[in-house]
Amino acid sequence: MTYLTKTAAVLFLFVTAACTSTSGGLFGGSGSDINGAGIGSIDETSLEYFDAAIGSTVLFAVNESSLSGNNIAILDAQAGWLNANQTVSVLIEGHADEQGTREYNIALGSRRASSVRDYLVSQGVADSRISIVSYGKERPIAVCSNASCWSQNRRAVTIVSGGMGV
Amino acid sequence: MMYIKDKKGQNMAALYRITGAALGLMLALVSFAAPISAQQPTLKIDVTGGVIEPVPFAIPTFIAENSASTAIANNITRVIAEDLLSTGLFREIPKAAHISGVSNFNAPVQFADWRAINSQALIVGAVNSSGGRLTVKFRLWDVFAQAPMGDGVQLSGSPENWRRISHKVADAVYSRLTGETGYFDSKIVFVSESGPKNDRRKRLAIMDYDGAGLAYLTNDENIVLAPRFSPNNRDILYTSYETGIPRVYLMNVDTLQRRVFANLPGMGFAPRFAPDGNKIVLSISERGNTDIYTVDLASGQRTRLTSGPSINTAPSFSPDGKQIVFESDRGGSQQLYIMSVNGGDAKRISFGNGRYATPVWSPRGDLVAFTKIVGGRFHIGVMRLDGTQERLLTASFIDEAPTWSPNGRVLMFFRVTSGANGAPQVYSVDITGRNMHQVPTPSFASDPAWSGLLK
Numbered sequence: 300m301t302y303l304t305k306t307a308a309v310l311f312l313f314v315t316a317a318c319t320s321t322s323g324g325l326f327g328g329s330g331s332d333i334n335g336a337g338i339g340s341i342d343e344t345s346l347e348y349f350d351a352a353i354g355s356t357v358l359f360a361v362n363e364s365s366l367s368g369n370n371i372a373i374l375d376a377q378a379g380w381l382n383a384n385q386t387v388s389v390l391i392e393g394h395a396d397e398q399g400t401r402e403y404n405i406a407l408g409s410r411r412a413s414s415v416r417d418y419l420v421s422q423g424v425a426d427s428r429i430s431i432v433s434y435g436k437e438r439p440i441a442v443c444s445n446a447s448c449w450s451q452n453r454r455a456v457t458i459v460s461g462g463m464g465v
Numbered sequence: 466m467m468y469i470k471d472k473k474g475q476n477m478a479a480l481y482r483i484t485g486a487a488l489g490l491m492l493a494l495v496s497f498a499a500p501i502s503a504q505q506p507t508l509k510i511d512v513t514g515g516v517i518e519p520v521p522f523a524i525p526t527f528i529a530e531n532s533a534s535t536a537i538a539n540n541i542t543r544v545i546a547e548d549l550l551s552t553g554l555f556r557e558i559p560k561a562a563h564i565s566g567v568s569n570f571n572a573p574v575q576f577a578d579w580r581a582i583n584s585q586a587l588i589v590g591a592v593n594s595s596g597g598r599l600t601v602k603f604r605l606w607d608v609f610a611q612a613p614m615g616d617g618v619q620l621s622g623s624p625e626n627w628r629r630i631s632h633k634v635a636d637a638v639y640s641r642l643t644g645e646t647g648y649f650d651s652k653i654v655f656v657s658e659s660g661p662k663n664d665r666r667k668r669l670a671i672m673d674y675d676g677a678g679l680a681y682l683t684n685d686e687n688i689v690l691a692p693r694f695s696p697n698n699r700d701i702l703y704t705s706y707e708t709g710i711p712r713v714y715l716m717n718v719d720t721l722q723r724r725v726f727a728n729l730p731g732m733g734f735a736p737r738f739a740p741d742g743n744k745i746v747l748s749i750s751e752r753g754n755t756d757i758y759t760v761d762l763a764s765g766q767r768t769r770l771t772s773g774p775s776i777n778t779a780p781s782f783s784p785d786g787k788q789i790v791f792e793s794d795r796g797g798s799q800q801l802y803i804m805s806v807n808g809g810d811a812k813r814i815s816f817g818n819g820r821y822a823t824p825v826w827s828p829r830g831d832l833v834a835f836t837k838i839v840g841g842r843f844h845i846g847v848m849r850l851d852g853t854q855e856r857l858l859t860a861s862f863i864d865e866a867p868t869w870s871p872n873g874r875v876l877m878f879f880r881v882t883s884g885a886n887g888a889p890q891v892y893s894v895d896i897t898g899r900n901m902h903q904v905p906t907p908s909f910a911s912d913p914a915w916s917g918l919l920k
Contacts, residue, residue: 364753397881400822400836400865401690401912402735402748403792403799405711406755406776409732413753432710433732433750437688442662444862444883 344384346459353380357415359453362399364410366418374415377457378422388428391415392456396449397436408433408455415455506607506614508585510554510643512874513897519556520585520642522549525567526560527590527601537624538592541601541631545588548635548649551675553900554642558584570602579608586614588638599624603634605641614641628677629919636918648870649674652916653877654692654701654718655891657681658909662887665909669703671718674870674915676905682721691866691912695738698916702736702745713747715762728765729758735778739806740786746770748778757791759806770808781825781833782806790814790824790833801835803850814852823866828917829873832896836865836878845878847896858898862887866911871918877904879911 341348349355354377357370366374381389393412395404412431420426441448510520524546529538549555564578570591579587590603602619606612618637620630629650636647657670666685669692672678683689683705690711692703701718704711708725713733716723726733731751738745744761756771757780771777775795782789790803796813799820804811815821819839826833827847837844837857843864848855863881870876874896879889889911894901904913 397863397887398841399838400779400792400799402778403776403794403822405732405734406748406750406778409750409755410753410776417753431753434688434706437665437690439663442885442887444885444887 343380349377349380349457349459353377355457356454358450359411359455361396361449361453362407363453364407364414366414371418374418375422378419378424381419381424381428382422387459388430389419389460390458391429391431392438392458393431393433394438394452394454394456395436396452397439397444398449399436401435404435405433406435408435411453411455415457419457505610506612507610508607508614508642512554512643512645512895517554517899519554521556521558521583522586522588523558523560523563523579523582523584524549524588524590525563527592527603528568528570530591530593531595534592534594537594537599537627541592541627541634542590544628544631545590545635545638547675548632549638551900551902552639553895555586558582570604574606574608574611576606576608576611579606584608586638586642590634594624597623599627599630601630601634603637605638628673632673645874646872646918648872648875648915648918650919651871652694652698652919653891653904653913654682654694654916655906655913656689656692656911657685657906658889658911659685662885669701669716670906670910672906674904679907682716682718690734691736691914693737693914694916696740696742696917698919700738701914702738702747704734704736713745715745726760729760729767735780737781739782740784746780746782746789748780757789757808768808770804770806771811779823783826784828784830790826792822792824799838801833801852814850815848815855816852817855825867825869827869827873828871832873834867834869834876834896836867845876845894847876856896856898858894858896859892859901863889864892866913868913868915870915875900877913877915879913881911 354373357373391412393408395407412433416429416431439452441451524542527538527542529535546557550557562582564581565575567589585608587606587608588603593600598621600621602617604617605614607614620633622630632650635649639647651674652671653674654671656667658665658667660666667689668685669682669689671680671682687705687707690704692701694701699719701716703714705714711732711734713726713736714723729749731749733747733749736745736747744759746759748755749758754774755776755778757777759768775793777791777793780789780791787806788803789806792799793802799822800813801815801821801824802811802813819837821835821837823836824833832847834847837846842860844857845859845864845867846855846857861880862883864878867876867878875893877891877893880892881887881889888909891904891906891910891913892901893904
């Protein structure tokens with residue numbers, strides 16, 4: 300799926316959810332009108348929009364920190380959003396799968412987070428707005444012990460208005 | 466299972482009680498001359514290799530010198546036997562098979578009775594617990610030579626330290642029988658884990674080498690990693706995410722007072738003490754690049770030992786403090802290197818297939834223990850300092866992070882099971898590859914670090 304069709308699909312899901320929800324929907328706190336929800340009511344400066352429509356996560360090959368084509372598209376969208384929303388800062392978390400030793404994986408996660416930061420900076424995002432942290436293999440999101448889970452865990456996640464990093 | 470789990474002290478308040486008492490421990494060690502004997506002992510156990518037939522020993526329940534000492538005498542006898550059995554080098558002759566009892570510590574040994582049940586070693590002891598003071602004395606006999614092995618020894622301390630006194634007796638017995646120093650009177654600091662794999666909670670814990678006397682050192686609110694003992698066994702270094710990023714902390718395990726190395730840049734992890742206790746070595750990751758530094762504890766002065774874009778981490782000092790073994794991917798994959806404590810050129814020592822990680826210099830100085838990843842499996846192994854004589858001791862989904870026993874004869878490490886419910890436990894294995902067993906912990910456990918022999 301291309302980035303654009305993915306974004307369109309995600310937006311469609313949100314509109315549907317907002318229309319059918321009785322409790323404010325996914326964007327309940329961001330000014331959307333439940334009854335009259337349309338595509339124009341989505342707050343494109345919201346964190347939810349960033350996570351769902353832009354995409355917070357890029358994935359890496361085994362023992363790699365270089366960015367592949369699909370990752371570039373996501374990071375271009377992140378950079379565009381960050382350049383349009385100059386007041387927010389981000390924390391980039393780097394992660395590794397369980398198939399490595401603890402210390403090495405912290406170092407590898409640091410490389411991955413740094414790789415994302417360097418790309419965002421190259422796209423005009425101020426370095427001072429970006430901090431990084433590595434979790435190594437401490438925080439897997441997929442728990443099985445095979446390639447399908449490991450590929451999801453080898454990731455860097457951009458978190459808007461994140462906590463302290465370096 | 467040979468180990469006993471001690472329910473006592475499974476909270477932080479209890480730590481004060483236990484270690485507070487340990488601070489006041491007056492462990493008096495008095496030798497008294499061996500009885501006159503015409504014979505020389507000949508019993509000697511080689512722990513270094515070959516197939517070992519466990520040496521049979523007998524340990525009659527230590528004599529209680531007053532009625533108040535009966536229970537503690539039973540416990541002490543049991544722990545000594547468990548220590549010896551845990552090595553895999555010994556086999557206990559059941560007490561039911563004993564022909565002659567021992568009712569007087571100084572009575573002549575009926576060697577024929579012990580020889581008849583093939584007990585090669587005999588441990589005789591007596592216990593006196595009165596007036597808040599525990600005194601234990603013992604003698605070790607070579608049954609077939611009909612000779613004492615060394616002088617009799619008397620130890621005393623406060624009664625709550627009966628386990629430590631037991632471990633010291635067992636260390637003395639082990640030492641006399643093998644010619645090696647013992648390792649029973651020692652501690653393990655490790656990471657206690659609970660909860661699901663995608664929300665694992667971690668906290669630091671400390672326990673005796675056999676899993677007894679567990680106490681927690683931190684709560685489980687923040688990720689904590691890889692604690693390491695100081696040379697005096699009273700401080701630990703560890704990594705915590707409590708400020709949001711990994712940073713290195715120093716904690717006193719008696720007072721639980723701690724401080725962060727606040728002046729270090731970036732993310733800090735993989736710390737260890739230098740053998741003299743005056744500085745630490747660690748990895749610092751800055752802008753995606755991980756290198757090794759030393760920090761002088763008195764001055765806070767930082768010295769960078771490695772540079773370049775490669776990952777340089779998991780440093781460990783040589784016992785003389787002059788060199789550091791570490792892992793680096795500077796050659797394209799994770800391998801082991803040795804460099805001077807001042808940095809500079811590093812010499813690669815691992816050349817086999819696969820990736821090598823977490824090197825730890827043995828306390829004897831002759832070997833490096835490591836984690837090896839090859840063919841999708843993890844191994845704990847040892848090699849000589851020049852990389853020769855590599856031996857893999859274990860294999861599983863994940864076996865990681867060896868730590869040496871004080872005498873350099875045993876390794877602990879952690880093993881993780883695979884799958885959605887995968888979790889770590891601590892294991893022990895002799896460097897001969899024999900005698901692997903799980904070390905009992907109340908929940909999941911990882912990152913063990915073995916103390917030196919306690920004083």
